[in-house]
Amino acid sequence: MNILALDLGTSSVRGLLLDGDVRPLPGALARRKTVLTADGDGAGTLDPGQYLACLIECLDELHEGGHLREVDLIAVSAQWHSVLPLGVDDEPLGPVLTWLDTRPEPSSASGGPADQVDYHQRTGTWWHRCYWSVRLPWLRAHAGTRVGRFTGLVEYALGRLLTDAPMSMSQASGTGLLDLRTLDWDPEACALAETRGGDLPDLATRDWRGRLRPEYARRWPALAQVSWAAPVGDGAASNVGSGCVDDSRAAVTVGTSSAVRLLQRMPAHAAQTPLPQRLWRYRVDHDHVVTGAAYSSGGNLFAWADRVLRLPTGPALEQALALLPPGDGVPVHVGFGGDRPPGDRGAGSGELRGLGFDTTAVQILAGLMHGVCEQVVDDLVLLESMAGRPVDVVLGGGAMAASAWWRRAFAQVLTPRRVDFGRHPEIGATGAALVATGRITDAVVVADISRTDDQAPATQA
Template sequence: MSILALDLGTSSVRGLVLDDAAVPLPGVLARRPVEVAVDDGGAATLDAAAYLAALVDCVDELHAAGRLDGVRLVSASSQWHSAVPLDRAGAPLGPLVTWLDTRPTPAAGATGPTDPRAFHQRTGAWWHRFYWTVKLPWLRAWSGPGLARFTGLPEFVLGALLTEAPMSVSQASGTGLLDLARLDWDEEALAIAGVTRAEVPPLAPAGWRGRARQEYARRWPALADVPWAPATGDGAASNVGTGCVDPTRAAVTVGTSAAVRLVQPVAPGAPLPPLPESVWRYRVDHERIVTGAAYSAGGNLFAWARKTLQLPEGEALERELSAITPGRTEVRADPRLGGDRPPGTAPAGAGTLAGLAFSTTPAEIFAGLMDGVCAMVARDLATLESTVDGMTEVVLGGGAVAAQPWWRRAFQAALAPRAVRHVDNPEVGATGAALLAAGLVPAGR
């Protein structure tokens, strides 16, 4: 048996095949880049139809190479927090708004939760532009006539490929509309968002599996009778893919963005642990929650800084950084070039640099920016640890830290005295989603 794992990312869409233990098969990967359209007004959108076409291209490539033979399950990891308005036929009424978009704002006179603290404890979210409580009214205002409902990226693309595509509790938790204990839409959140249950996706029950539409069953005959699992939020999937599935081990993942997260077992209907005001909480699945903090600066900051500062790549960059001690850089940076993730509200362009002199080198500026990300992670990890028994082990993962040894050492310095180790699997999200879909992560862990 093998597993086809789809990774619906912000900068690319990928399809890879894993063995029955959810270990990626060497070289069996199809990838298509996708372009987020950004502007100075804070827009950060994707063309939903083009994204679907890129995903289909990936599966076509694997099919043409005979790599889908023997696949017995399809899983998916997907970015959280996206939203797109649809008409009655299911066609987008505009571009898909991603987590990077900072434009959504409450309408004049709009009000948030009656009790913000209770709302945060219940949904794990805030009344914030990041979530559907603010995004959906804002999208409705410019969508025009014909609006029928809203959905997220994975439900849009899987809805085109499958006979039905309900939203997983993992993806639903990222909207900020889900009651995390009851595993149902939160009535107050729906009211704040100005939507009915008919205007948001149905929720997938535990164990739900889908099937390919007839046209895609014919196109990919190896998948004709294969079950598809609903999409897991990429952050939750990354924790599982790095083995961070209990409160003793925290994951720090640096992909396009960065995050620090801690998973705990919480069954449906069980009381939720207390939630500090400064961190969010979502669902991994029906049996687990994930608590954490995320940042708009990650691999995107790394790529921007290297290009803007005209630094070399690979070993040449490592040589330039070798004389700089992590955590002791003269340059001090606030790396929020893309603004804040919730609960912060700083807009894009909030990044700053200090401590510059005529003698400052591009490598020192680069190191200061990377140290700035490490400092944010260290602060929020301490908050997460306040909710569990003692200091955690830390597992670093994601393509950006895999590509930069100096940055790994900077994280180790910032997170000391914790034990910090690195997992160099660049597909931790896809791996984690496959492990969950295949039932290879025991309940209660």
């Protein structure tokens, strides 16, 4: 059994083939970088047409390479929180707002949830600019014409390829409008979002499977009869791909941004454990939830430093970092991209402090990287309060794979916890495949979790 796994992220679109053991097949990978538009006003947008073109190009490349011939299932890891307004003709009215966009503000005409604590427990979210409860009214006010309906970027792209593309429970939970227990749109959240009847996506059933439209079935004949599984939010997929599938392990993932998360079994309509006020909760599928905190800072800080500072390149950079203790570097505040919920600071809140004429570019980078490590500690303590005990930590994501120094810095900051590194290169794609095949419990084996040999001595058992 081969699985085509699609990773539909913010910075790139990837397609790769996995074998029956959910291992990547050599050479069967196609990737396209997306064009994210960001500015000082807090915009963080993607062009829906260009994004769809990236996805089609990936599938074309895999088809031309002969990699689609034995695919039995298509799994999707998908970015959370994006929203796209469509006109009455079902065409985009503008760009896609990604999680990075901090421009939407709550309507002054609305007072917010009647009971903020209960709202948070039901939806796992807050009345915040990251969620559709705030974004939809803002988009209507700025659309310049009548909005027919709203959709997520992933639902838009899949809706062009498939005969139907309802929103999965995982994706719907990322909008902030879903009641996590009933698995239906929350009436109060929808009222805050000023939704109008059928302007929200249909919700996928537990057994939903998608099929290609005839024109794309002809384009990729090997996929004509292949089923598409419901998309899994990228954070949830990354937890599964990291092997963090119960409350004994928390995943700390650093890609473009970063997050700390704990996965628990929590079936629909069952009682839910109380949600700490500072944490969010989203669905993995109908039976599991992931609870945690996300941050706007991660590998994007490294990308900024690489672009702006005169950093060494390649192995020379890692050698220069190795000369600095993991806690060294200039003091920083890593809010370059603003706060993720529940914080409300806008983009441009980052700070570099204590600079002198002898401060080096590598010291600035080290301070930024160490700041990313420190931001997770307090929220990890909250997750441990849910588990009732200390938890192990598994580091994952492209930024972690790229830097041994960064892994050592995390190990130092998180001491005395056991800190491991998930060496699997495609945690989002493999996590989505494991969810799609009902094999979440196999994730620990697939993730290739191992104690890293590059941790600070203080963390070793």
